[in-house]
Amino acid sequence: MTQRLCATREFYFFLISVEKPATLALNQFSSPDKEQPALSLHSLNGDDQPMTEIGNSPALPASPLRHGVGLASEWYARRELPMLALLAIGAFLINLGRGFEENEYITNWVCTMDRNTLIQNRFNAGHFPYWFLWMQFWTTHLGDSEIIYRLPSVAAVVAAVFAFRATVRELFDLDRARLAALIFTIHQLTIWCAQTARPWSGILLCGALLTWGVMRWIHSRDWRWLILIAAATFVGYAHHPNFVFGVAAIAFPLLYLAVRRCAVGITPLAAMLFSILMQSHATVVLAGKQDDIVVTHEFHFRLKQGLNAASQLWFGDWKLWTEDWAKYTALLLIILASVAFWRATRSASSFHSAGLQNQPLNQCPLPPRHWSAFQRIFVLSWIWTPWTIILIIASGYAHHPMLSQIRYQTLAIGGIATLLAVAIAWWLQETGASGRKWRLIPLGAVCFLLLAN
Numbered sequence: 525m526t527q528r529l530c531a532t533r534e535f536y537f538f539l540i541s542v543e544k545p546a547t548l549a550l551n552q553f554s555s556p557d558k559e560q561p562a563l564s565l566h567s568l569n570g571d572d573q574p575m576t577e578i579g580n581s582p583a584l585p586a587s588p589l590r591h592g593v594g595l596a597s598e599w600y601a602r603r604e605l606p607m608l609a610l611l612a613i614g615a616f617l618i619n620l621g622r623g624f625e626e627n628e629y630i631t632n633w634v635c636t637m638d639r640n641t642l643i644q645n646r647f648n649a650g651h652f653p654y655w656f657l658w659m660q661f662w663t664t665h666l667g668d669s670e671i672i673y674r675l676p677s678v679a680a681v682v683a684a685v686f687a688f689r690a691t692v693r694e695l696f697d698l699d700r701a702r703l704a705a706l707i708f709t710i711h712q713l714t715i716w717c718a719q720t721a722r723p724w725s726g727i728l729l730c731g732a733l734l735t736w737g738v739m740r741w742i743h744s745r746d747w748r749w750l751i752l753i754a755a756a757t758f759v760g761y762a763h764h765p766n767f768v769f770g771v772a773a774i775a776f777p778l779l780y781l782a783v784r785r786c787a788v789g790i791t792p793l794a795a796m797l798f799s800i801l802m803q804s805h806a807t808v809v810l811a812g813k814q815d816d817i818v819v820t821h822e823f824h825f826r827l828k829q830g831l832n833a834a835s836q837l838w839f840g841d842w843k844l845w846t847e848d849w850a851k852y853t854a855l856l857l858i859i860l861a862s863v864a865f866w867r868a869t870r871s872a873s874s875f876h877s878a879g880l881q882n883q884p885l886n887q888c889p890l891p892p893r894h895w896s897a898f899q900r901i902f903v904l905s906w907i908w909t910p911w912t913i914i915l916i917i918a919s920g921y922a923h924h925p926m927l928s929q930i931r932y933q934t935l936a937i938g939g940i941a942t943l944l945a946v947a948i949a950w951w952l953q954e955t956g957a958s959g960r961k962w963r964l965i966p967l968g969a970v971c972f973l974l975l976a977n
Contacts, residue, residue: 616718677725681718687732694739704945712840730760757799770935773909777902868950906939
């Protein structure tokens with residue numbers, strides 16, 4: 525019985541070792557036997573005043589599987605990035621040579637046009653032509669097979685996986701970033717973006733680069749990250765106008781920062797707005813060609829349609845989401861995950877999980893209580909802002925089936941993977957040894973996401 529218990533604990537800590545403190549997660553891999561420096565802890569109870577220095581006493585108890593093979597182990601730490609790349613490439617290359625889908629035939633057809641006709645056709649269809657011009661150049665020189673058409677999407681989404689992992693690492697600790705990257709990689713919509721000859725892969729990459737650049741700017745105040753923010757916004761918006769939903773999702777937490785420390789939030793907002801205004805003429809031309817959306821003067825709140833889209837976005841494109849009971853079951857699961865995330869981002873735990881407790885107070889992005897609020901606003905806005913905008917505009921005021929097409933909410937995948945990772949980590953940490961049976965739930969959730977593919 526004891527051996528079975530030990531084996532079970534080893535297996536689950538292979539998924540995540542969340543009890544290891546963030547301060548040890550970064551230092552122990554390179555020199556596990558080296559004495560740790562003194563910890564200069566700040567207030568973790570919501571106060572803005574620093575606490576006294578605490579000698580060489582440990583911050584938190586280390587994982588009982590210190591020498592195991594979990595996501596926080598030395599073995600995995602040395603091989604994590606190559607393993608993550610192999611997982612992503614392997615998942616994205618499976619069945620890559622299958623026949624074109626309906627919208628991919630449009631890409632293939634458009635790429636056979638001459639340049640002027642292509643540009644006019646894409647504006648008439650409500651798209652910017654830039655990505656299609658790139659694909660025309662790509663296929664002209666390398667061929668027009670299904671694999672050739674999809675290889676740029678594979679490369680873009682593999683890069684998005686690492687940019688997303690870097691973003692989560694700026695918000696939380698290394699263990700949660702690893703788990704979030706795993707969920708992000710195996711998510712059905714991520715794999716779909718990597719395997720379709722459409723501009724959604726570029727949108728996913730630019731969204732990940734945008735969030736990463738914003739988080740790096742918040743931590744470093746280095747103007748070079750503003751260049752990345754502006755470039756990611758410009759290129760993402762050039763891929764498809766709905767990238768503005770992602771910009772709006774990032775704008776809300778930046779406005780919160782602007783209230784706390786003006787320059788930290790206002791500067792990246794200005795960079796994003798400037799990048800969009802640079803394409804204002806193209807946007808006006810594009811808006812004038814939109815003839816497939818009929819605006820109505822009556823508002824119709826289609827809640828069930830919205831729940832169907834949310835269910836598919838969170839848990840995969842299961843056919844059962846068309847059933848009412850499944851919609852509300854999915855809503856319950858989303859609420860439970862959100863509650864777990866909310867509990868995990870309390871002031872004390874969230875400040876520690878970001879690895880900020882060793883920094884001098886004047887170098888921290890925000891005091892503990894404000895950082896906790898920022899984490900919540902950032903992740904929840906990342907998820908729900910695109911969904912809400914589409915629900916109100918596309919479903920409420922326009923006759924357009926956008927909510928039934930979850931690709932329009934591609935930018936929310938990162939927020940969903942982050943929330944699920946933090947919620948699962950909190951659940952594993954809270955249950956501990958007393959909840960061994962309940963620890964099967966996170967494993968089941970990951971398998972559920974895999975089966976949807």
